[in-house]
Amino acid sequence: MLDSSSPLFARTYRFVSAFPARLLRHDETLGLSTLLFAGGELRVPLVDAAAGTVVEAKIDASDVSIALSRPMDVTILNRLPGEIVALGFLAPPFVVATLSLGGAELQAIITRESVDRLALVEGLRAWAMIKAVAISGRTLDPDAAPYPRRWPSSDRTSSGTR
Numbered sequence: 001m002l003d004s005s006s007p008l009f010a011r012t013y014r015f016v017s018a019f020p021a022r023l024l025r026h027d028e029t030l031g032l033s034t035l036l037f038a039g040g041e042l043r044v045p046l047v048d049a050a051a052g053t054v055v056e057a058k059i060d061a062s063d064v065s066i067a068l069s070r071p072m073d074v075t076i077l078n079r080l081p082g083e084i085v086a087l088g089f090l091a092p093p094f095v096v097a098t099l100s101l102g103g104a105e106l107q108a109i110i111t112r113e114s115v116d117r118l119a120l121v122e123g124l125r126a127w128a129m130i131k132a133v134a135i136s137g138r139t140l141d142p143d144a145a146p147y148p149r150r151w152p153s154s155d156r157t158s159s160g161t162r
Contacts, residue, residue: 015061015096015107020144023053032077036146039101042130043077054145059130064108066097067127068118078130082106084122087115099128103146106130 021035026046033047035057042057049055071079082099089095093111097120106128114120 013061013090013094013096013109015109016058017061017104017106018056018058019104020054020140021057022142022145022147023047023049023051023055024148025051036148038103038146039082039106040080049139052142054140054142056140059106061096061107061109063131064106065129065131066099066108066110066114066118066120067129068124069127071127071129074129076129076131078128080106080128080130082126082128084120084124084126086122087120099126101128 019037019039021037021042024034024036024041026033028046031046032043033045035042035044035047035055037057044057047053047055065076066084067079070081080101082101084097085100085105086098087095088098089112093113095110095112095115097108097110097115099106099108108128110120120126
């Protein structure tokens with residue numbers, strides 16, 4: 001029987017991306033909260049904090065997958081467009097891919113086989129898919145996270161004819 005000290009077991013790596021996020025809203029019925037961070041919005045398990053609170057979002061690289069086309073028919077809720085900005089080749093079979101999400105960077109642990117099969121290279125546009133997001137219990141300074149965009153108020157009424 002093999003145990004984890006056996007040389008046949010691959011070495012594992014732990015990379016975590018962490019960034020400030022503002023709690024936008026809760027959906028009590030679905031048990032989900034929505035967070036706004038510099039790279040977009042994340043749907044996460046219900047966070048026990050008030051809307052507007054700033055929390056630290058932590059995403060384990062092993063919870064991130066990469067797709068070359070927009071994922072549609074998947075159970076993964078968080079699908080964010082980005083660009084591969086770095087590929088770090090670790091001990092086989094692991095590669096750490098860093099994706100820029102337009103204001104935040106996210107790491108994914110993938111295999112060399114996936115890099116070869118998908119022809120992943122730096123500069124390639126791709127989609128990050130995040131299956132699970134862990135939120136720390138630590139709140140942050142409110143100025144550390146982005147605010148939602150304010151939409152112009154619609155004080156005027158439509159006076160056009162139909």
